[in-house]
Every structure is written in C-alpha cells, then in structure tokens.
Amino acid sequence: MRVVTWNVNSLRARLERVEEWVAEVQPDVLCMQETKLADDAFPALTFEAMGYECAHYGQGQWNGVAILSKVGLDDVVANFAGDIEPDPDARILTATCGGVRISCCYVPNGRSLDDDHYTYKLSWLDRLLAHLEHESDPGDDVIVTGDFNIAPTDADVYDIRKFANATHVSAPERDRLQTLCDWGLVDLFRHQHPDADKVYSWWDYRGGDFHQGRGLRIDLVLGSASLVDRVEWAVVDRNARKGKQPSDHAPVIVDLA
DNA sequence: ATGGTAGCATCGCTA
16 A cells, blocks of 8 residues: 655646656555645546545645545544544545545644744644544554654754754644654654665755755654554655646655555 | 745734
8 A cells, every 4th residue: 555645835826737746656555735726626527537445634825734535535534533633724635545544634834932933833732742642542443643853863954053943843743743743653664764864755845955955854754563564665756846837746655565 | 144036814923
C-alpha cells in the first residue's frame, strides 16, 4: 500500500501537476494539505475518474485537507473527534483506508514564537494527541501524516543557526511531536533512513532556496509500531518541486507491504 | 535588519 502526503499549496493552482503526478506514481492513499478550496469546489470527479474515493474538508481561501483512496475510505471524521474543542480552521481529516486509521493534518505554522498563532499551534498539537487517543489504540494500524510545520531534529534543517528563536524547531513544538511518538508513532521516513542528511520536503519559494538546498523536512508520515516492519521504502520526491508552478512542498511517499 | 516569491477573496494577509 503506497501512502503519500503532499501539501499542494492550492489545488486550484496545482490540479494539472497533481493529476500528472498521481497518474505516474499511483498512490493508494493520497493525503493533501492546503487545498485552499471550499468543499463544493473540490474536483472529486477528476479523481474519481482516476479510481479514487475522495473526502475533502475545506473552507476556501486557506487551509483545506483531503484524503484520496483506492483501498477504501470509511468512517470519515472532519475536524477533531469527540468533544475536543473544534478547530475553526479546516486542518484535519481522518478516515480508515486499507485497514489503517489515517489522519491527514495541516498543523498551524506558528508564525513566530511571540505570536498568538504559536500558542494556537501548541494547543492544536495537544488536541491532535487527544484526537489520536480518541480514535485509536497504539496497537492499531495508525498513520498520522501531513504538514507538521515542525522539523523533528536539527538534521531536518538546512542550517539550524538560521532558526534561532524561530518556529518549526522550538523545544515546545518538538516536545509535542515527541509526545505523539511516545504514544506509539514512528517517523517512518527517518526510521527507514536514520542517517539521511539534507533530505527536505519544503523549500521557500524565495531566493532560489530549492536550488541552493535550503529546506526543511516538515512533512511527515508517522506510523504505529504495527506498520514499521511493513515499510518497504520511503522517499521524498524532490523532482515534484522542480519545473513550472510547483508547490513549495514535495510529496513524501511510503510503501507498506 | 530586510527582503526575497507565490497564492488568495489582492492593494494586505498567509505561508
């Protein structure tokens, strides 16, 4: 089962590229973030014609998440589950695909450490843990994936000196990511490539950052222990960041046996 | 210290 996460940065602006990439790579499950579409603007027919069932949770203009699946798409939950304080933004969508409970997440950016949006980011991560506890047990087949806007370690940052007192690398947000892992999730790319260096999933559009190798690995596929031994390979398709009108994120692919 | 680019409901905000 091929699972992909990709922050597409506007599905309206990216549809042609996404279609071509999906036709080539044939994911079984594709989790997208930042569709920036209202639900009634989501191009479901396009993807259904390619063999996918679709779930989209959007609001238009900003945010928006989707799960596409060829291996079933059941028990869809938009936003946080149960009685968790709902997120006013469309940032999390959960469904069962191929026997795996999958949450597709667009974690708030945080902006800066002194911004209210950073407090919101930390609260959001606390609620993601509560959501996970509500939806699954650590012994289940579980994936939590998406744009975390957190680089797990300094090895996931092109130059940590550039990120002093910045979001994406701060201890409180990394601690919360670790708490998710303590619950029973593993960063499947890092598990497969423990010594990988200079592998990133996002590059700023500005300043030629992509071509200069100035990126962050912030798009993650976290899997439960039951899935770790099923990983056959894991890769960031940086080719998808090249060419005309790319997203600023590259897709991350994980193949499970 | 700033700006650089891209996308949006665009002339300001978000990333």
